[in-house]
Amino acid sequence: MNHRVLVVDDNAAIHEDIRKILATEPDTSARIRDLEAELFEGHAARDVFADVQFDIHAAYQGQEALELVRQAVAEGRPYSLAFVDVRMPPGWDGIETIERLWQEDAHIQTVIISAYSEYTVAEIAGRLGATDRLLIIKKPFDNVEIQMMAHTLTRKYSLERALRLKLADLDALVRQRTSALERKQAELAHAGKMAAIGQLVAGIAHEINTPIQYVGDNTYFLQGAFAELLKVQPSTRPARLEYLVEQIPKALAQSVEGIAQVSSIVQAMRTFVHPGTSDAKENVDLHKSIEAAIMLAKHEWKQVAEVSTDFDPALPLVPCRRGQFNQVLLNLLINAAHAIAEDVVARKKDAKGTITVKTRAEDGWATISVIDTGTGIPEAVRSRVFEPFFTTKEPGKGTGQGLSLVHSLITAGHGGTVTFETEGGKGTTFIVRLPLRA
Numbered sequence: 205m206n207h208r209v210l211v212v213d214d215n216a217a218i219h220e221d222i223r224k225i226l227a228t229e230p231d232t233s234a235r236i237r238d239l240e241a242e243l244f245e246g247h248a249a250r251d252v253f254a255d256v257q258f259d260i261h262a263a264y265q266g267q268e269a270l271e272l273v274r275q276a277v278a279e280g281r282p283y284s285l286a287f288v289d290v291r292m293p294p295g296w297d298g299i300e301t302i303e304r305l306w307q308e309d310a311h312i313q314t315v316i317i318s319a320y321s322e323y324t325v326a327e328i329a330g331r332l333g334a335t336d337r338l339l340i341i342k343k344p345f346d347n348v349e350i351q352m353m354a355h356t357l358t359r360k361y362s363l364e365r366a367l368r369l370k371l372a373d374l375d376a377l378v379r380q381r382t383s384a385l386e387r388k389q390a391e392l393a394h395a396g397k398m399a400a401i402g403q404l405v406a407g408i409a410h411e412i413n414t415p416i417q418y419v420g421d422n423t424y425f426l427q428g429a430f431a432e433l434l435k436v437q438p439s440t441r442p443a444r445l446e447y448l449v450e451q452i453p454k455a456l457a458q459s460v461e462g463i464a465q466v467s468s469i470v471q472a473m474r475t476f477v478h479p480g481t482s483d484a485k486e487n488v489d490l491h492k493s494i495e496a497a498i499m500l501a502k503h504e505w506k507q508v509a510e511v512s513t514d515f516d517p518a519l520p521l522v523p524c525r526r527g528q529f530n531q532v533l534l535n536l537l538i539n540a541a542h543a544i545a546e547d548v549v550a551r552k553k554d555a556k557g558t559i560t561v562k563t564r565a566e567d568g569w570a571t572i573s574v575i576d577t578g579t580g581i582p583e584a585v586r587s588r589v590f591e592p593f594f595t596t597k598e599p600g601k602g603t604g605q606g607l608s609l610v611h612s613l614i615t616a617g618h619g620g621t622v623t624f625e626t627e628g629g630k631g632t633t634f635i636v637r638l639p640l641r642a
């Protein structure tokens with residue numbers, strides 16, 4: 205309990221009086237017991253007053269009081285109660301003093317000690333506002349009154365303080381819970397969206413896969429068949445067909461190449477949305493997933509970066525949720541591509557940047573690093589990149605959910621870690637670590 209009391213009066217005798225009154229044990233006369241019973245509804249009234257020690261400070265002018273209050277607040281040991289005289293020439297009067305004290309400390313309880321009717325209650329209320337931390341007593345005052353006021357108001361101060369702290373705690377708790385809920389909600393929405401897209405992609409990949417196979421087979425066949433055809437009677441060929449004889453094999457070769465590309469994209473899509481996208485962990489070949497993610501993110505990086513891999517051949521299959529891991533990769537690759545694109549624009553570079561995906565197996569962990577030569581992450585935002593909805597990108601380009609999702613999928617989802625190293629102007633490396641044993 206805070207029992208720091210400030211007495212503001214130009215008269216030394218008043219300081220002496222109040223000091224004496226508050227130094228003595230509370231009066232246990234019948235009257236005070238009645239008052240206590242009334243105030244504290246009869247229970248524990250003695251406990252409230254027991255062992256109370258007031259720490260009494262004196263100020264003789266308003267300015268001096270203001271200094272003491274300021275200092276007390278700055279030191280984190282504010283006064284709980286001030287007794288303030290009304291007339292204190294030559295300085296501020298009591299009302300002005302209180303106005304200023306309250307600007308420094310909005311919680312201090314205040315008792316005005318007035319000798320005559322310098323101000324009416326209405327005037328005081330007009331100046332100080334209707335308030336519940338102001339009492340007025342008239343001189344000559346009654347010792348019991350002073351005692352009761354000191355005890356009651358310091359107690360009130362402590363209760364209010366406890367309430368404020370409790371409210372602040374609750375407030376913080378509510379904010380914390382709300383942001384956890386928002387995060388969860390964003391994750392669920394994202395997961396739902398990914399699941400829907402996954403299904404769609406799986407369907408499309410399947411539909412494309414069948415025709416692309418026979419288009420491929422037929423094109424191979426045409427390539428061979430045409431070569432055979434050319435061997436027959438070259439002399440009887442009209443001259444105007446010479447052009448076609450040259451061009452058709454080229455066209456067929458190009459088609460074969462294109463079809464091979466489409467097939468590998470379809471293959472990547474199928475790897476990506478492998479039915480194991482469900483919640484169960486399985487033993488996953490991370491290298492295959494990485495290759496697929498690089499292929500699928502190609503649209504984001506191909507203009508601005510070369511992508512390479514640096515795989516550890518000794519990396520075993522890793523127990524993980526394939527769909528979640530794919531999302532993590534995709535987010536990290538797209539972030540890297542964006543950072544490089546931004547850097548290319550900012551520094552008017554001609555050369556492309558690089559993204560390297562590196563894997564290592566060591567000490568029971570699989571480490572996957574996505575290394576880019578982009579902008580780097582500025583010092584000021586480093587602590588915030590994993591926050592949900594934190595983005596430095598313009599609307600439409602980023603929603604700020606990527607890394608927060610990556611973080612929760614890797615930590616909560618896999619018992620892994622995700623960290624980054626970054627250097628302004630040089631680039632950023634995001635490092636994901638997954639336990640090799642489930």
Ligand SMILES: Nc1ncnc2c1ncn2[C@@H]1O[C@H](COP(=O)(O)OP(=O)(O)OP(=O)(O)O)[C@@H](O)[C@H]1O
Nearest residue numbers: 539543580589595596597602603604605606607632
């Ligand atoms: N490789 C990186 N290089 C530089 N800055 C990065 C990199 N990755 C993330 N950041 C910074 O972290 C912020 C948050 O990334 P996050 O992936 O969570 O959201 P986003 O990419 O902005 O939007 P979203 O992923 O939802 O489309 C980015 O806006 C960017 O400022």
Ligand SMILES: [Mg+2]
Nearest residue numbers: 535539606607
């Ligand atoms: Mg992102």
